[in-house]
Amino acid sequence: MYQDFFGFREMPFNITPNPRFLFLSPTHQEALQHLRYGIEQKKGFIALTGEVGCGKTTLCRQLLNELDPERYETALIVNPRLSEEQLLSAILTELGWAGSVTGKNDLIQELNLLLLGRIKEGKDIVLVIDEAHNLEFEVMEQLRLLSNLETDDQKLLQIILMGQPELRDNLMEERLRQLRERILVYYELKPLNRYETRMYVQHRLSLVGSMGRPRFTNWAFRALYRGSHGIPRRINNICDKALLSAFIRSTDLVSYHDIRRAVKDIDRLR
């Protein structure tokens, strides 16, 4: 496809949340700093929200890669449409537990024992829940109870909730007041601005070995920003299609029309 034509080592606009492609815009940088701070300072609950495609999962991967495995034990839950029991056993499984206990109370007991064991080994435990806007109220409440597990001098678990803006709305509900009050670190990821959108595209192109090819016209960049609203996933989808149409025309120049056509195609599919 266009990969060879432009001389790329790999496809620049894949939509996998690969941290190797991480572009640290100011908002992504700040988000990451909030997460690192929350974990280092053992703030208990941390929340990160942002629109679909803003880069939450990518940041989460980056964070988990950064954490020193000698010091941190991590558990990542990516599909939180779970019951309380399913959540507990998913956390246990993530932490390498191979028991067969069922029932909420027994699972909590197991988790408590396992966490205490890990703390004794000198580990900090970080639980990350992606797509946390999908958590049922009861499961949120269970998480709050888990965050109560503690030794005399420290909490056993750091919990990071990541999700779409509905997560924030959910947390504002009166019945989640107690959980909300535990969230000492909160950050809302923003879309990229016009300039950052341009930098983002250039960053991804340079990572795949683009030697200045293809070039985007200024009008193309403007249309890209307008069509994507600065949301990385949309930028990727639009650029992928626009590069394809430049390739089909055998040109190095991505034009306003290439971008507009791509935006229309994508909007039709939405």
Ligand SMILES: Nc1ncnc2c1ncn2[C@@H]1O[C@H](COP(=O)(O)OP(=O)(O)O)[C@@H](O)[C@H]1O
């Ligand atoms: N800061 C970033 N740097 C590089 N790529 C990013 C960045 N943010 C998002 N992306 C890309 O955008 C797409 C969507 O990101 P993702 O992390 O899945 O968003 P979310 O989890 O918020 O829906 C992925 O292809 C990802 O690689």
Ligand SMILES: [Mg+2]
């Ligand atoms: Mg995600």
